[in-house]
Amino acid sequence: MDIQKLKEEIIAYSKTIGIDKIGFTTAEPFTELKNRLIRQQELGYQSGFEEPDIEKRTNPALLLKEPQSIISIALAYPAKMKIRVESKKGERRGIFSRASWGLDYHRIIKDRLQKLEEYILTKVPDAHLKSMVDTGELSDRAVAVRAGIGWSGKNCSVITPEFGSYVYIGEMITSLPFEPDNSVEDQCGSCTKCLDACPTGALVQGGQINAQRCISFLTQTKGLIPNEFRDKIGNRVYGCDSCQTACPYNKGKDFHFHGEMEPDPEVAKPLLKPLLSLSNREFKVKFGHVSGAWRGKKPIQRNAMIALAHFKDKTAVPDLIGVLEKDASSVAKGTAAWALGKIGGDQALEALKRAKQSESDSEVLQEIEKGLLLISIERADI
Template sequence: MLDYKQLKKDIIEYAYQIGIDSIGFTTADPFDELKQKLVDYHAKGYASGFEESDIDLRVNPKLSMPTVRSIIAIAVGYPNKLKGAPRSVRGDRRGMFARASWGQDYHTIMRKRLDKLAEYIKTRVPDVEMMSMVDTGVLSDRAVAERAGLGYTGRNGFVINPDLGTWTYLGEMLVSIPFEPDDPLLDSCGDCTICVDRCPTGALVGDGQLNSQKCISFLTQTKGYLPDEYRSKIGNRLYGCDTCQQVCPRNRGINTEHDDIVLEPEILKPRLIPLLQMSNKEFKNTYGHLAGAWRGKKPIQRNAIIALAHFKEETAIPELKEVAINDPRPMIRGTAYWAIGQIAGETERDFIEQHLADELDEVQEEMVKGLEKRN
């Protein structure tokens, strides 16, 4: 008869050998406590639209794999210090990708580890059934990790691991093996509200809840015009936002590194102006391996334009004019005209008005707004 207790110990030992930093086991019971939270979350309009919309799928593992008897949760820490990072200075302004997007796409990183773990389990239990999920799966990675004892959910909505902090990629594996579950970690943020207080847009609404519609991380990934009230908030962020993790006291002194998470300072903190007219091929070749490239170049270019407006970078005006006149995408043209107005104001009024009559209504709105509503 298979010794599940020993198998669990062996799996844990093997997991550490293949670059998994934390591992826990839980049951395949439905996440009943999560269901009402998700119902309320959607009712309040907090959802980003990137999540699985079927709440039953999100809370019941058996709907994904009827034979599941346990869930193995894993966490891999990622670095949050960029050694040799280039400086952003006047005349040479740079943007920033969030830390979760540093190195190779984390879906690939996690999938490789889960595949290795699955292969090992298969050698021990040949007839096992398994299903792995990373971020794009239907289950809540955070709910699984929390119940499996990897950490507790902080006020910033992230799972806080005792050794890794919040700087973790999460994933899980559904298995048809009845492992003994681990106990959840009993801890909390106490009276600390620093992440809620420091969130640039007030997206953190308390007790780990997030209004995705106000979250800079979500906003940087949208493809349309960025709402006016958030343009002054994103700074030089091209993808994602790390503020609520950077200020978290539980993250002090933590910086996990792995050989397969290779940091490229010039790519992770790129010059803004060269991004503006980059071709699809150039973008894919340069940034395609990053998780932050998953939505394509359009949001990144829009954010780069807004960042230049944030810096009031006058040296970018010639390039912004090229984009405003020649880019085939109305949203990019409109944002470029807006940025020109924000940076140069009355100095470029003649240029903007000269092209006003030839533009679409949506672009005209941005042209006028750029001159009238300077941040």
């Protein structure tokens, strides 16, 4: 078998199935990454969504018998909507981050990797292959960097020379001894724009993130958002792009290569008030195909209430009162109480007073008190 010829054939084939960039690296353990992950764990900076076994995250030999190489792929995604919808008074909108525009990227990347696997097996039927994206054991970013897809930016994203950091990535461990590609030189230099742009200071330093402070992570949690982060979330209902939009290497980058990635503006930038009353079925029909739906409707609804508070949307007060009085979730009721306090007004005040008399959940009662305090502070300032 001519392994170099096979590599060239794979590269050529990848272009025909919608892979925008492909790179090859060894299947050696990721020793430096392992040390960083141990340190992140010690500092409590992990999100909890990662594969918990650091050995599996850094040693391909634990995932495939006698691995020889890893193939990394990247697909560029859009940075701008072709059709825009505007947020206006009485019809305020939230925003999903770009990585949740269009069809769930896990499905897109898995489709490309599956096609690549099938092609390789037509050439080498006895090859051993294992593909993964995001939810797999390996660190997609570490693989992509070592395979020459791009460099690891200070914002902890893989930055490609061609597409900036607006890329989805995935990888395939193989039993084939492909020649590794050269890595890409780090081009961040002394730039700190991403660190400066992070709303919560989650980027501790270049290349190190405290996931517990990251808005993207916070919007995916299921509990009450800690007080210090609520005003920072703005109108984000899922994810955060601040460190990407601030990056000079993303300036002017906007690629529309893949039809399934094109966002429906009513999904990517949804009206906020209707989100509060969606049933599980309605949520699944409208949002089930996007990656931002993976945690279900409750986190999205909680974030929508925070966004309505951000806009101080008085037209949302009846909707928020409905959540406070009728929802079974303490997180939803508590967030609604806080949002009512942020928005203020007589109707919100009366609703909070009623709820204080009837509510028995201590967590919700704390949020009701916060709401009442916010209104009293606002009235004292008038």
